[in-house]
Amino acid sequence: MRPPPLWLLWLLLCGLGATAPPLDSFSQLAAPQHLNLHLYNDEQILSWAPSPPTNDTRPVVYQVEYKFIKGSWNKVKDVNCTDITETKCDFTRGGGLNSFTGLRQVSLRVRAKQGSLTSEWVTLSKFEHYCNVTVGPPRNISVTPGKGSLIIQFSPPFDVTTDASFKYHVHYWEKTGTQQVSGPFTKNSIVLNDLKPFGVYCLQIETQLIVNDGNTCPPRSSFSKVSCHETTGNAYTRLQVTLIPVGIFLSLLGLTGACFFLFLKYQSQVKYLFQAPPNIPEQIKEYLKDPDQPILEVLDKDSSPKDDAWDSVSIISSLEKEQDRVLQTL
Structure with missing residues (x-):
């Protein structure tokens, strides 16, 4: 077997010592x-x-x-x-x-x-x-009406450790009244007293997460949805609430009817009482101002020309002519 040519050996030796091809530049994933x-x-x-x-x-x-x-x-x-x-x-x-x-x-x-x-x-x-954390409203809110009161029970938004605590404020108002605030409360059962029996009240609970002293976390709060409830009362109170407006209405109705009946019965007297008082004639007023002047002159001077003056006078008939006309007729 013939040995390979020298040039082929030289190429093989150069190839073994060549640099390896570079790695893929995309060797890492993109981060999330x-x-x-x-x-x-x-x-x-x-x-x-x-x-x-x-x-x-x-x-x-x-x-x-x-x-x-x-x-x-x-x-x-x-x-x-x-x-x-x-x-x-x-x-x-x-x-x-x-x-x-x-x-x-x-x-x-x-x-x-x-x-x-x-x-x-x-x-x-x-x-x-x-x-x-974002604090949500209390959970499992239930409101039980009482006699002039509302009993509110709920659960905290979540459990906390000794590092913090919850405080609650109740914002409530009668439908036609102004808003009032009661609290702060630390318990999960709240009673609103001194309310009107059978009154409709709306309320909203504010929850605050308070971090214990020595920390710089600000209080974080939230509000529950608004709900309205009617207080209760005993049967006598319900009767009072019902009868008082009815009694006032009937009293006003009876008073109006009595006034109308008296007006019809004494209509002339009422008109006389409410007619305008008589006025003193101007001539008398002038005389009272100066009593020394004769009263007849005052009356003649101040008499109205509309009452005593005529533009013309016509004689329609005389007594003698009337008698002759009657005799001729007979």
Whole structure:
């Protein structure tokens, strides 16, 4: 067998020492985007936007980790938030809330994974549950009408630790009255007294989450929906409430009828009482001002020309002519 040519050996040696081709520049996945933490009462749900799609057909999964302010990153143990395909992690489903309650500062981070490719971690700013939670209204509100009172019972929005407590104010008003506020209350049973029997009152409960002294979290509050209720009373009170307006109406009706009957019976006397008083003639007034002048001159001077003057006088017939006419007729 003939040995290979020298030029072929030279090419093989150069090929073995050649540089390997460069790796694919897209060696990492794009990171998840728009992390959002939903905190409402005892709900804690972390969600995010998925990574942009690639040409790889393998599924993309996500991993969630947490840490406290003085600790290392850990996987979530109470719920399954490792290698999940959905783009959220609900910490309230399996008791994970117990780790994140109170005033403990918590940080969360998420990354994507596809086969051997991974993305960078995306970290959410730290949060404190009592300082960032949205407080809802009380739950299971029931109102029982009483005799001039309303008995209100309810449950707190969620359970709290010794780091905080709830306080309640009741805003109530009669439908035609002004709003009043009663409280604060710390118990879940409230009685509104001194209300009108069989009165309709509307109310609204304000809930405040108060963090204990020494912390900088502001109070967080919410209002329940408005509901209206009618108070009760005994049978005598109900009779009073019904008869008083009826009695007033009947009294006014009877008084009106009596006045009308008296007017018809004494109509002439009533007209006489309400007619205008007689006036003193102007001549008499002039005479009273100056009694020394003769009364007849005053009357002649001030007599109205409309009463005593005529433009012309016509004699229609005389007595003698009338007698002659009668005799001729006979």
